[in-house]
Structure formats: structure tokens, C-alpha cells
Amino acid sequence: xxxxxxxxxxxxxxxxxxxxxxxxxxxxxxxxxxxxxxxxxxxxxxxxxxxxxxxxxxxxxxxxxxxxxxxxxxxxxxxxxxxxxxxxxxxxxxxxxxxxxxxxxxxxxxxxxxxxxxxxxxxxxxxxxxxxxxxxxxxxxxxxxxxxxxxxxxxxxxxxxxxxxxxxxxxxxxxxxxxxxxxxxxxxxxxxxxxxxxxxxxxxxxxxxxxxxxxxxxxxxxxxxxxxxxxxxxxxxxxxxxxxxxxxxxxxxxxxxxxxxxxxxxxxxxxxxxxxxxxxxxxxxxxxxxxxxxxxxxxxxxxxxxxxxxxxxxxxxxxxxxxxxxxxxxxxxxxxxxxxxxxxxxxxxxxxxxxxxxxxxxxxxxxxxxxxxxxxxxxxxxxxxxxxxxxxxxxxxxxxxxxxxx
Amino acid sequence: xxxxxxxxxxxxxxxxxxxxxxxxxxxxxxxxxxxxxxxxxxxxxxxxxxxxxxxxxxxxxxxxxxxxxxxxxxxxxxxxxxxxxxxxxxxxxxxxxxxxxxxxxxxxxxxxxxxxxxxxxxxxxxxxxxxxxxxxxxxxxxxxxxxxxxxxxxxxxxxxxxxxxxxxxxxxxxxxxxxxxxxxxxxxxxxxxxxxxxxxxxxxxxxxxxxxxxxxxxxxxxxxxxxxx
Ligand SMILES: Nc1ncnc2c1ncn2[C@@H]1O[C@H](COP(=O)(O)OP(=O)(O)O)[C@@H](O)[C@H]1O
Ligand SMILES: [Mg+2]
Numbered sequence: 001x002x003x004x005x006x007x008x009x010x011x012x013x014x015x016x017x018x019x020x021x022x023x024x025x026x027x028x029x030x031x032x033x034x035x036x037x038x039x040x041x042x043x044x045x046x047x048x049x050x051x052x053x054x055x056x057x058x059x060x061x062x063x064x065x066x067x068x069x070x071x072x073x074x075x076x077x078x079x080x081x082x083x084x085x086x087x088x089x090x091x092x093x094x095x096x097x098x099x100x101x102x103x104x105x106x107x108x109x110x111x112x113x114x115x116x117x118x119x120x121x122x123x124x125x126x127x128x129x130x131x132x133x134x135x136x137x138x139x140x141x142x143x144x145x146x147x148x149x150x151x152x153x154x155x156x157x158x159x160x161x162x163x164x165x166x167x168x169x170x171x172x173x174x175x176x177x178x179x180x181x182x183x184x185x186x187x188x189x190x191x192x193x194x195x196x197x198x199x200x201x202x203x204x205x206x207x208x209x210x211x212x213x214x215x216x217x218x219x220x221x222x223x224x225x226x227x228x229x230x231x232x233x234x235x236x237x238x239x240x241x242x243x244x245x246x247x248x249x250x251x252x253x254x255x256x257x258x259x260x261x262x263x264x265x266x267x268x269x270x271x272x273x274x275x276x277x278x279x280x281x282x283x284x285x286x287x288x289x290x291x292x293x294x295x296x297x298x299x300x301x302x303x304x305x306x307x308x309x310x311x312x313x314x315x316x317x318x319x320x321x322x323x324x325x326x327x328x329x330x331x332x333x334x335x336x337x338x339x340x341x342x343x344x345x346x347x348x349x350x351x352x353x354x355x356x357x358x359x360x361x362x363x364x365x366x367x368x369x370x371x372x373x374x375x376x377x378x379x380x381x382x383x384x385x386x387x388x389x390x391x392x393x394x395x396x397x398x399x400x401x402x403x404x405x406x
Numbered sequence: 407x408x409x410x411x412x413x414x415x416x417x418x419x420x421x422x423x424x425x426x427x428x429x430x431x432x433x434x435x436x437x438x439x440x441x442x443x444x445x446x447x448x449x450x451x452x453x454x455x456x457x458x459x460x461x462x463x464x465x466x467x468x469x470x471x472x473x474x475x476x477x478x479x480x481x482x483x484x485x486x487x488x489x490x491x492x493x494x495x496x497x498x499x500x501x502x503x504x505x506x507x508x509x510x511x512x513x514x515x516x517x518x519x520x521x522x523x524x525x526x527x528x529x530x531x532x533x534x535x536x537x538x539x540x541x542x543x544x545x546x547x548x549x550x551x552x553x554x555x556x557x558x559x560x561x562x563x564x565x566x567x568x569x570x571x572x573x574x575x576x577x578x579x580x581x582x583x584x585x586x587x588x589x590x591x592x593x594x595x596x597x598x599x600x601x602x603x604x605x606x607x608x609x610x611x612x613x614x615x616x617x618x619x620x621x622x623x624x625x626x627x628x629x630x631x632x633x634x635x
Contacts, residue, residue, distance in 0.1 A: 001506075001510065001513070001514060001517050004506075004510075005503065005505065005506065008505035008506070009505055012505060295500070295503065295504075298495075298497065298500070298501060299503070300486060301460070301489065301495055301497075302490070302518075303486055303487065303489045303491070304490075304518055305483065305486055305487075305518075306482075306483075306486070308518075400462050401457050401462050401463045404497065
């Protein structure tokens with residue numbers, strides 16, 4: 001009956017309750033939409049960068065990440081590979097050899113990033129074949145080269161045309177080779193799409209005179225979200241004097257910082273929003289408690305414990321906010337789902353260009369991470385319960401005789 | 407043993423520099439089954455006396471014993487519990503919880519006493535029938551007349567099986583017919599169930615029905631007479 005009482009009390013002043021619930025509803029709705037978009041944009045950024053290029057965790061020879069040259073490459077050591085694979089939470093490892101060369105067709109020349117890869121694994125974990133525009137992905141022992149869309153356009157190359165790579169290999173050997181274009185792939189990161197070309201791992205090792213050497217093992221985690229813990233357990237398992245284990249946050253601190261700065265801006269807005277609705281909720285609680293002084297006096301007089309009375313008021317406030325929370329959630333959900341599956345395309349506008357410049361796909365898909373709705377519902381409910389403690393405090397100091405004289 | 411006993415009871419209010427002795431040395435004994443009216447002009451101290459007896463207010467001097475137990479030493483929580491188990495209250499108006507129906511209002515006090523649902527419903531229905539509201543069980547207070555609301559309040563006061571019922575100006579807002587009806591009901595409960603009633607009132611219609619009339623003035627008892635009807 002306490003529950004019934006709390007619930008019915010909400011409807012004593014329908015208008016006021018509806019206004020309060022509506023303010024909670026709009027606040028939550030707004031918070032959910034805003035956070036879903038924001039976090040969705042970050043997820044997209046991370047997926048773009050992490051998913052197609054770095055992976056969540058990499059193992060390199062020590063100092064490779066700072067130097068980025070073949071002198072800091074490492075031998076593809078089966079015992080190291082085995083050790084990583086046997087670490088709890090690791091699904092697979094993907095070897096890569098990364099370097100730079102001048103690419104030339106005779107008419108044109110351009111610096112290109114060359115990545116030696118295991119085509120099967122890249123396809124399996126990074127949807128490598130997804131962006132194939134023409135030709136085909138090479139087999140593991142393929143001799144050709146795969147160009148990013150931007151490079152192909154720059155050189156005006158088609159499948160089966162040839163391209164020359166000129167550069168320096170491991171220990172300063174000259175690294176020159178002539179390749180048939182195997183195909184063209186469109187990379188999700190516009191930045192990489194301009195300058196990346198792929199060889200098979202074997203072919204790249206041969207080109208750079210780096211037999212059986214790689215620059216990184218990309219670690220594929222079983223659960224992507226567990227990457228921080230996994231980084232730590234890899235660090236404990238490996239010889240950190242010889243190897244460095246880095247996750248994407250460490251490899252791309254600028255990205256992390258950019259996200260944090262942007263996110264903080266959003267949180268400040270939400271803070272102000274929550275502050276505003278807190279005043280609304282508090283106003284309702286204030287009026288409610290002052291209107292019901294006499295009634296509270298009667299109830300304590302006939303023998304209702306203050307704790308129980310306070311509980312009904314807390315529950316009433318909680319239910320009221322819950323109505324708003326449920327409403328806000330239900331209202332936001334279809335919109336969030338819609339924009340998750342139909343991301344906002346920033347297209348060629350100013351924003352879109354800015355995104356592309358930083359190497360991100362210029363779209364914002366809304367995040368459907370359930371923790372967003374959970375977090376913000378909890379915050380709103382917590383705020384209202386906290387505010388209802390004003391009424392609790394009033395009830396604890398209520399003197400029935402005084403309350404009933406008013 | 408008297409149900410209610412006060413000894414040299416005193417309640418002083420400090421109103422600015424003014425000291426008001428609202429209850430000024432009252433010795434009183436009320437036995438089980440009495441039907442007593444405490445009468446006197448407005449401001450004479452009736453409500454204050456009733457509040458002290460009901461444990462809603464603490465005396466500044468003297469003591470109150472209910473069924474032999476000195477209630478002046480109880481803590482706030484103990485006092486609330488004591489009121490729940492031993493004392494029935496009927497106030498001047500707005501006794502009821504507006505969002506609960508008549509039967510829920512009566513049940514509510516038994517809920518506080520942790521009585522079972524079946525017993526609550528049975529006793530609440532029975533009491534509302536006894537006060538002539540058997541056909542108004544599911545009406546909210548707002549749908550009842552003032553007199554009907556007061557009858558629900560009487561039913562609620564009795565629902566907890568108290569030692570006695572305190573009623574402060576229970577008829578102040580009622581017309582003659584409702585007043586007569588309410589008094590009939592309380593007189594019958596007094597006669598048939600031996601329930602003790604103590605009224606604070608200056609309503610002549612109540613005084614006419616009382617079996618004992620205690621007159622107070624300036625916080626002191628002026629006269630105390632038993633009446634045979
Ligand atoms: N809380 C209080 N503060 C100050 N004076 C009070 C308070 N309660 C009652 N009084 C005073 O005590 C006296 C008795 O009041 P009350 O018991 O309400 O009388 P009655 O019920 O007979 O009209 C009055 O003079 C009243 O003004
Ligand atoms: Mg009075």
C-alpha cells in the first residue's frame with residue numbers, strides 16, 4: 001500500500017507532475033541523443049583507425065614505435081608468436097612489415113607507405129577485401145601490388161599496369177622492385193586511402209631485404225573491450241627489454257586527447273542541463289512537502305513512522321523521474337537506432353572535409369552502446385532521489401502538533 | 407486502574423517575552439468506558455491538554471500515564487509506536503489520506519500495525535458498515551461529505567483497537583444532522599463496545615451527549631461533573 005500511496009500521490013497534482021516528468025523526459029531524451037551521437041562518432045573514429053590500421057594492440061621490437069624504421073624491426077620468432085597466442089584473451093596475431101618507398105610509373109612519382117601483409121588474416125580481421133574496387137586480393141604468395149584508391153587515381157593505374165618501388169631496405173640495402181597492379185582497394189580512412197599500398201608479407205620481406213622480419217604483430221583480442229587488461233597481461237608475459245606492447249590509446253594519444261576534449265565539452269552541456277532539471281524537480285519537491293505538512297502531521301500522529309513516511313516521498317519522486325526516464329528512453333531509442341543504421345553523412349561540407357583531413361570516414365553513426373542509456377537514466381534517478389532527501393529531512397524534523405496548527 | 411491519568415500536568419509556551427501557561431497543573435483521571443467532554447472557550451487549553459494526553463506534545467512539567475505506563479519518557483519512535491497501538495485519533499478535519507479510498511484509509515492504520523491483508527479488509531469493512539458507510543467503501547475522501555469523512559476517521563481510530571479515542575473538535579465543521587449522526591455512532595460504540603471517548607469541544611451538541619463534562623479555563627480545571635442521561 002506504501003507503493004500504491006506513492007504512485008497515487010504523483011497524480012494529486014497532475015499538471016505539476018506531468019511538467020516535472022516531461023522536463024526529465026526531454027533532458028534524458030536530449031542527453032541520450034547527444035551522447036549517442038558523440039560516442040558514436042568516437043566509436044566510428046576508433047573503428048576507422050583501429051579497425052583498419054593499427055588494431056587494438058600491437059607488439060613491436062622495443063623503440064620501433066618512436067623510430068618507425070626497419071632497423072627496429074624484429075625477427076618473426078615462432079616462440080614469441082606462440083607466447084602471444086597462448087595469452088588468455090588473445091584470439092590471433094597478424095604479422096605486418098611496414099616501410100616507405102618512392103612509387104613511380106615513369107611519368108609520376110610519389111612517396112607511398114608499403115605494408116607487407118598476410119592477406120587472409122587481414123581479410124578475416126580487418127575486412128580488407130571489403131573495399132576492393134577492381135582486380136582481386138592477392139594470394140599469400142602473390143607477386144603483385146594492391147593500391148589504395150588514391151594512389152591508383154594519382155598514377156592513373158589500372159589492374160595489370162606496372163609500378164616501380166624505389167627505396168632503402170633493412171641495414172641500408174637498396175630496395176627496388178617492379179610490380180603488377182593486382183587490384184585497387186578503397187580504404188575507410190581517407191588519409192591512408194591516399195598513400196598506402198600492399199604487398200604480401202613475403203614479397204615485402206624480399207623487397208626490403210628483411211628476410212623473416214616483421215615490424216609488428218597485431219594482436220586480435222577475443223573481446224575488444226578488454227584490450228586494456230590484455231595489454232597488461234601481455235606486458236607481464238613478454239620480455240619488455242626486447243619488446244614493447246602498445247594498445248591503440250598509447251599508439252594514438254592525439255586521438256584519445258581529441259576525443260576526451262570533445263567529450264568534456266559535451267559533458268559540460270549535460271551538466272548544465274541536469275542542473276536545470278534539478279531545479280525543476282526540487283521545486284516540485286519543495287511545493288509538495290509544504291502543501292502536505294498537515295497531512296504528514298496527521299500521519300505521524302496516528303502512528304506512521306517517519307522513516308516509512310519519508311520512504312513514500314522518496315518513492316514518489318523516484319517514480320515521477322522514472323516516468324520521465326522511461327519516456328525519454330522510449331522516445332530516443334528509435335531515433336538512436338535509426339541514426340545507427342543510417343549514419344548522418346557529413347558529405348563534402350566543411351565538417352566532412354575536416355574529418356577526412358584527420359583520416360576519418362565523414363559519417364556519424366549513433367552509438368547503441370547500452371551503457372549510455374544506463375548511465376544517464378541512473379544519473380537522473382540518482383539526482384531525483386538525492387533531491388527528495390530534502391523532504392526526508394523535513395519529515396524527520398516535523399512536529400505533528402505544529403504541522404497541524406498551520 | 408484509570409486508562410488516562412495526569413499528574414500536575416503543565417505545558418508552558420514561550421511566545422517572545424510572553425509566557426503562556428496553556429496547561430497549568432492539571433490532575434485528571436479517566437476510566438475505561440467513559441464518554442467525556444473537555445469543554446471551555448477558545449484558547450482555554452483543550453487542544454494542548456489533548457495533545458499531551460495523546461503523546462503528540464511533551465509536557466514541560468508533570469506527567470501522563472496511559473494504562474499505567476508513564477509516556478513522558480518515551481523516545482520519538484517509541485511514542486509513535488505507542489500512539490499506533492494505544493490511542494485512536496479524530497481531528498477536526500482533513501483526517502484522511504486523500505488518495506486512498508475509505509476502506510484503504512481504515513486499512514492503512516492496520517497496515518502500519520502489520521496486520522494481515524485478510525484481517526485488514528474484514529475489519530475495515532465491518533467498521534465502515536458500523537458507521538453507516540458500507541456502501542461507500544471505495545469512495546475517496548473527496549467524494550464523501552464532511553460528516554462521512556469524520557465517520558471514516560472514527561472507523562480508522564477504532565481499527566487499531568486503541569485503549570481510547572481522542573477527538574479534538576470532531577463536529578466543528580459539521581451541520582446538525584451530520585453531528586447528530588456522528589454522535590449517535592460514537593455513543594453506540596461507547597455503549598456496546600465500551601470504547602472510551604475523550605472530546606475537546608465547545609460544541610453544545612456534543613456537551614449535551616457527554617456523560618462527564620470537564621470544564622477548563624486558562625489551563626486549569628474549573629469543574630468536573632458526571633451527568634446521567
Ligand atoms: N505552539 C504554540 N505556541 C504558542 N502558544 C500556543 C501554542 N499552542 C497553543 N498556544 C497557546 O496556548 C493556549 C491554549 O491553546 P489551545 O490548547 O489551542 O486552546 P483551545 O484548544 O482550548 O482553543 C492559547 O493561548 C494558545 O494561543
Ligand atoms: Mg483547540
